[in-house]
Amino acid sequence: MGVSTALQLTGDDSSSALGIDKSVDIIGHIRSLPTQEDRTAAITRIRNIEREAMVKQVPQPGLLELMDYLQSKALKRALCTRNFETPVNHLLTTHLPTHEFLPIITRDTPDILPKPDPAGILHIAKEWGTKPEDLIMVGDSLDDMTAGHLAGAATILLLNDHNRALKEHEHTHMWVKRLDDIISILEDGVADPAENPKDDDDEWVNEQ
The missing domain is CATH 3.40.50.1000 (HAD superfamily/HAD-like)
Incomplete structure (x- = not known):
């Protein structure tokens, strides 16, 4: 076993950074963006939020x-x-x-x-x-x-x-x-x- x-x-902060409702799947939203530039920018915002969150982890x-x-x-x-x-x-x-x-x-x-x-x-x-x-x-x-x-x-x-x-x-x-x-x-x-x-x-x- x-x-x-x-x-x-991540959670609500990530959704807010992307301008989407928290009920929207973040990964799905990023993949649906029309251009590679948009997708890269969204990924960068999420990575920044996760880096900030990780120093507060308990x-x-x-x-x-x-x-x-x-x-x-x-x-x-x-x-x-x-x-x-x-x-x-x-x-x-x-x-x-x-x-x-x-x-x-x-x-x-x-x-x-x-x-x-x-x-x-x-x-x-x-x-x-x-x-x-x-x-x-x-x-x-x-x-x-x-x-x-x-x-x-x-x-x-x-x-x-x-x-x-x-x-x-x-x-x-x-x-x-x-x-x-x-x-x-x-x-x-x-x-x-x-x-x-x-x-x-x-x-x-x-x-x-």
């Missing part, structure tokens, strides 16, 4: 505890993100220097469509020599849940103030308030995604 983690560093609550647990169990970890490579590397070298993530899939990774396409998750499974069904996709957006679900992986939603409605989405198999809550899920055994624990009175997904 392995854990694929989604990493999101680990999500429970991240270090979860990573230490996974490492102690020799469980593989990968990253699948729509961010650029530079802020991702900054996060790993600054906050997780002793942890290995392979592969790391970013917006810069060639020939892999971004989430919600499942290509990134399928690529991770192939690199690990395992089935997608043996992976867990952890993230905080619908794109994360959909990518994992379409790949056949189990999905875990990390709750925040902006995504609570996704608890009930069919692509969300489980949810947690903190990343280290995932430890108890792994200790108890991950349910088949077809047996959605949201429908049961299960401690994995109950609000405390």
